Amino acid sequence: METDALLALDARHVWHPYTQHRGAPTPIPVARAEGAYLYTTDGRRILDAISSWWVTLHGHATPEIADAIGQQARTLEQVIFAGCTHEPAVRLCTELARVAPAGLRRVFLSDDGSTAVEVAVKMALQYWENRGEPRRLVAALENAYHGDTFGAMSVSARSVYTASFDPMLFDVARLPDPSEGGAATIDALDALLGTRGRELAAVIVEPLVLGAGGMRMWDEATLRAIAERCRASAIPLIADEVMTGFGRTGPLFACERAGVTPDLMCVSKGITGGFLPLGATLATDALFDTFLSDDRRRTLFHGHSYTANPIACAAALASLALLEAPACTAARARIEAAHRRGLAALAAHPRVSGTRLTGTIAAFEIASPERGYLAGVGRALGAFALADGVLLRPLGDTCYLLPPYCTSDDDLAHAYDVVARFLDQPR
Ligand code: PLP
Numbered sequence: 001m002e003t004d005a006l007l008a009l010d011a012r013h014v015w016h017p018y019t020q021h022r023g024a025p026t027p028i029p030v031a032r033a034e035g036a037y038l039y040t041t042d043g044r045r046i047l048d049a050i051s052s053w054w055v056t057l058h059g060h061a062t063p064e065i066a067d068a069i070g071q072q073a074r075t076l077e078q079v080i081f082a083g084c085t086h087e088p089a090v091r092l093c094t095e096l097a098r099v100a101p102a103g104l105r106r107v108f109l110s111d112d113g114s115t116a117v118e119v120a121v122k123m124a125l126q127y128w129e130n131r132g133e134p135r136r137l138v139a140a141l142e143n144a145y146h147g148d149t150f151g152a153m154s155v156s157a158r159s160v161y162t163a164s165f166d167p168m169l170f171d172v173a174r175l176p177d178p179s180e181g182g183a184a185t186i187d188a189l190d191a192l193l194g195t196r197g198r199e200l201a202a203v204i205v206e207p208l209v210l211g212a213g214g215m216r217m218w219d220e221a222t223l224r225a226i227a228e229r230c231r232a233s234a235i236p237l238i239a240d241e242v243m244t245g246f247g248r249t250g251p252l253f254a255c256e257r258a259g260v261t262p263d264l265m266c267v268s269k270g271i272t273g274g275f276l277p278l279g280a281t282l283a284t285d286a287l288f289d290t291f292l293s294d295d296r297r298r299t300l301f302h303g304h305s306y307t308a309n310p311i312a313c314a315a316a317l318a319s320l321a322l323l324e325a326p327a328c329t330a331a332r333a334r335i336e337a338a339h340r341r342g343l344a345a346l347a348a349h350p351r352v353s354g355t356r357l358t359g360t361i362a363a364f365e366i367a368s369p370e371r372g373y374l375a376g377v378g379r380a381l382g383a384f385a386l387a388d389g390v391l392l393r394p395l396g397d398t399c400y401l402l403p404p405y406c407t408s409d410d411d412l413a414h415a416y417d418v419v420a421r422f423l424d425q426p427r
Contacts, residue, residue: 006029058273058406059406062322065275096267103284111277114148116240117147117155118151121151124236137200173196208244211243214395214398223260236262246269263286271316278309332360370396
């Protein structure tokens, strides 16, 4: 299809995510992608410095994953997963249990990050119900983002993302953002355990990086302290590793980096290398065992039509094999080092503050009259970078770079250079 025709039909019929269609820039017409690059229908090459919303892991069109998908599609493309099973799902659940923090041996598959979180929250609530001691209160972090479905929005911070639905969301106990100082988070958790500990069904965190809430990074000691409190009080800890999973923070999982084993862990995004939607919620045997009963009401009544889609499972298996190769570990370390150089150069800029880095995720704030997600400076930087062949999508005045692991040092240096040139522009 010609580019003009494509864009005209898009403008007429398509409703894009997180897009204010009035005044939105023309969407980038992407024809194909390979490695760290997107190629447009009108002949441009664009560096994907944000891994297409944090999903592309090794690079676009990774042949090993594409081949696994093709082969699986010709063998078994889909089958109901209630009452049936198949090798790609069994192998994937076994592999996830092997690579996850020790003790997470049960895997429930779903469709995306939001559903992985929904499932974890439902499991935690029903866990207490099944034990005959119903508890309804969930503790969650200020500035957290856990997805866009109603349960996931409820445990997320109230923000511009949730504002239209706030009255419909369930209340949670809110703990201070640990990126602003872990001591206050721990004190608040201690106080909550003291006053409402017997109501508390779960604590949910984005380990080490609060993503869509502003790429706010926090420390391993605080994560360990939260985990210790949960363990001591026998309250399930839910780690939402939807963004941080599969090497983004260096090790396979942020919990691993902190030496923490949660009771429930949510993964998605990079799980298939960025090829297909898939979510997974990992649970301990102890939690799973409370669902075993002759009373059929203790069943987890949750499932999706495409649960454990064999093609998505095959993609995930191929991606995991690549992820565990020493070359991928080295690539992640290389990206971290390249970020460190890029951030060091930017840190001196008068318009930059709060440079930070966790593994392959780098972020900083840009001085601007408006603050937060709606700050126009992010959109201006996105447009400037695009004109120079780099895809960035700042969260308002927070800019981050989260590239696929195949991104070369030169390409990442170019992305930092584009940001620096934007900042040097006269305002
Ligand atoms: N949890 C975290 C930590 C996320 O970053 C996201 C998405 O950005 C989600 C959950 C929701 O994932 P999805 O967009 O796949 O529903």
